[in-house]
Amino acid sequence: MTTATPSPTTVLERRYRRLLLAYPRKYRAAHGDELLDVLLESAGPGRTVPAPREAWGLLTGGVRSRIAHQATGSAWADGLHLGVTAVAAANLAALLPYVGAMPLWTLLSALALLAVLRGRVLAALPLSLVTGLKAVAMADGRQVFDVTLLPVDPSFLSDRPLFAVSSPFAVASQYAVVLLGLLVLASRRREAPRVRSWWWYGAAVAVAWAGPAWMEDDRTFPLSLSRLAVEAAALGLAAAACYLARDPRWALASGIYLLVTSVELTLHAEELTRQHLAYWAVLAVLALGAACAPFRQRRHCLD
Amino acid sequence: MYFVLAALRAGPLHGHAISKSVKELSGGRVQPSVGTLYGILERLNERGVIAVDREETVNGRNRRYFRITDEGQALVEAEARRMHEAAQLVLHPST
Numbered sequence: 001m002t003t004a005t006p007s008p009t010t011v012l013e014r015r016y017r018r019l020l021l022a023y024p025r026k027y028r029a030a031h032g033d034e035l036l037d038v039l040l041e042s043a044g045p046g047r048t049v050p051a052p053r054e055a056w057g058l059l060t061g062g063v064r065s066r067i068a069h070q071a072t073g074s075a076w077a078d079g080l081h082l083g084v085t086a087v088a089a090a091n092l093a094a095l096l097p098y099v100g101a102m103p104l105w106t107l108l109s110a111l112a113l114l115a116v117l118r119g120r121v122l123a124a125l126p127l128s129l130v131t132g133l134k135a136v137a138m139a140d141g142r143q144v145f146d147v148t149l150l151p152v153d154p155s156f157l158s159d160r161p162l163f164a165v166s167s168p169f170a171v172a173s174q175y176a177v178v179l180l181g182l183l184v185l186a187s188r189r190r191e192a193p194r195v196r197s198w199w200w201y202g203a204a205v206a207v208a209w210a211g212p213a214w215m216e217d218d219r220t221f222p223l224s225l226s227r228l229a230v231e232a233a234a235l236g237l238a239a240a241a242c243y244l245a246r247d248p249r250w251a252l253a254s255g256i257y258l259l260v261t262s263v264e265l266t267l268h269a270e271e272l273t274r275q276h277l278a279y280w281a282v283l284a285v286l287a288l289g290a291a292c293a294p295f296r297q298r299r300h301c302l303d
Numbered sequence: 304m305y306f307v308l309a310a311l312r313a314g315p316l317h318g319h320a321i322s323k324s325v326k327e328l329s330g331g332r333v334q335p336s337v338g339t340l341y342g343i344l345e346r347l348n349e350r351g352v353i354a355v356d357r358e359e360t361v362n363g364r365n366r367r368y369f370r371i372t373d374e375g376q377a378l379v380e381a382e383a384r385r386m387h388e389a390a391q392l393v394l395h396p397s398t
Binding site: 031033034035036037038039041042051053054056057058059060061062064065068 | 317318322336337339340341345346363364
């Protein structure tokens with residue numbers, strides 16, 4: 001029995017199809033075969049591996065196309081929804097290590113994020129409100145809705161009790177931003193918010209992880225390296241998107257997230273180290289870059 | 304973008320023909336990858352500088368032919384004049 005060897009074109013076509021996954025589904029459905037046709041016509045005979053230049057072009061073209069597809073509809077409403085999504089993910093990240101001790105509240109927080117991600121603003125409002133009330137009460141050492149033994153010890157991802165270094169005001173401000181944002185979005189009935197990626201849950205897990213130790217003194221207000229990496233990557237992507245699309249929606253989202261982070265740091269003003277300031281500076285520079293990028297000068301009339 | 308518009312001045316072309324024409328017109332200096340070329344074509348199409356002239360099905364795959372619009376024609380000519388004037392400053396400086 002012999003196994004049929006696939007022709008070089010078939011192998012190359014399969015590999016190019018994989019690279020085309022970088023493009024949005026809608027674009028792939030409409031023009032994926034057209035691009036594939038040109039790629040196969042341009043390839044030399046017998047080639048089975050995509051040319052590095054073409055592979056890079058498809059990856060960057062795909063990212064650019066995804067950004068262009070996102071830059072549609074109301075910029076401020078979409079930016080507000082994205083900012084609310086990021087803060088809701090951070091709120092889930094704060095509860096995630098304590099899922100073993102308080103599964104119900106962690107589940108409600110996860111459901112609140114799910115409602116935000118699916119654009120279900122009216123469902124997200126009550127979920128965020130009850131989770132927020134419970135979180136603020138726990139940060140303040142009080143009991144609401146049910147009795148929770150304090151301090152709440154983590155099950156995984158962290159080694160500190162819940163809200164051990166967070167003030168109730170900081171927790172309240174995070175939930176207030178989410179609730180205010182949702183109220184504004186709920187007042188707009190014309191256009192439902194965009195459905196967002198499941199990757200936000202992955203970001204919440206990464207932010208929740210206490211991460212590799214990097215602070216000189218992590219006894220007061222520790223910031224994990226994983227949190228810094230995820231936040232810097234997200235704000236960096238936002239700045240790149242603003243630059244490529246000349247659209248301010250990602251800058252608004254970055255500004256909302258920076259505001260929440262700044263409040264948190266301000267409440268720990270007396271404990272801040274150079275590393276805290278460097279962390280804030282990285283986020284602030286990226287957010288500022290995102291804010292300026294849409295207004296960059298055109299280099300020529302075809303730019 | 305300039306060479307893409309210059310290529311389309313000869314008439315409607317599909318992606319592969321545009322790629323070959325750009326390479327020829329630039330003397331081999333500009334060879335955009337397919338991903339880059341289609342990114343440029345989509346942007347020019349959104350700005351109304353080029354338009355889809357027609358679509359054909361070849362080997363079971365859709366193929367768009369792009370043509371330059373009047374606005375695109377005016378833009379590429381303005382860009383050519385600008386570059387020509389800039390070149391004149393060096394090649395034929397007035398005394």
